[in-house]
Amino acid sequence: MPRAVIHTFYQRLYETFGPQHWWPGETPFEVIIGAILTQNTNWRNVERALTNLKNHKALTPRALRRMPAGDLAALIRPAGYFNVKARRVKNFIDYLYHNYNGDLTCMATVPTRELRAEILTVNGIGPETADSILLYAFDRPVFVIDAYTKRVLYRHGLIDRDADYPAMQDLFVRHLDEDRQLFNEYHALIVRIGKDFCKPVPRCEQCPLNGISYSLRDRCERCFRVLQNAGQRGKRSQGGSVCGGCQVPGASSR
């Protein structure tokens, strides 16, 4: 069943939104820096930071290596958490020079599994950023998981609330062909649905994924626990039902 749902999600999303043309970036290096800067902020802010770097001719490994961390932080200020992110960019540049003399084409020769393990050793780069770099900068067939993915999977009953990154990634990898373009498009489409419909308060009524098996209609619309039987179902409201626990005044598990 999960296999059918995973495939149907993609078909429905692609039919609705079409290709997303990810990742926005002129070079693999720009994609990498964008992936680091986009942590905990929206893409518009990242674009402003990247534009600052370009305007100062700083969007190259060599320029970023020479630039003091304080100057870098000032340029990427629009991306937020700029001191932390400046350190993370610097950490990546150190790794790139230490291992590949600053040459991304050398880095690109390393097999995917090994490369992923290496990137994860860079302080401040976690699985989502590492996988974004592998997929969008190095064209590797690696599925990226983010908060939107988790929300959609959980709300459709495909994972538990405490599912970890590898478990969610495995759900896609197990049921899809190992296809870099498919992984590229699928992740971009999930981000689209997360931004437009599967928000903290979901817009299921208008959402193209509504009605697909494991629908939110079988879950409490407040806490998203499965409604086991008719006796647990509370009053109908937009997009679903409310379970008995959430009907208690003041009760909320989210």
Ligand code: SF4
């Ligand atoms: S908005 Fe509703 S139908 Fe759409 S993905 Fe989220 S839970 Fe599913």
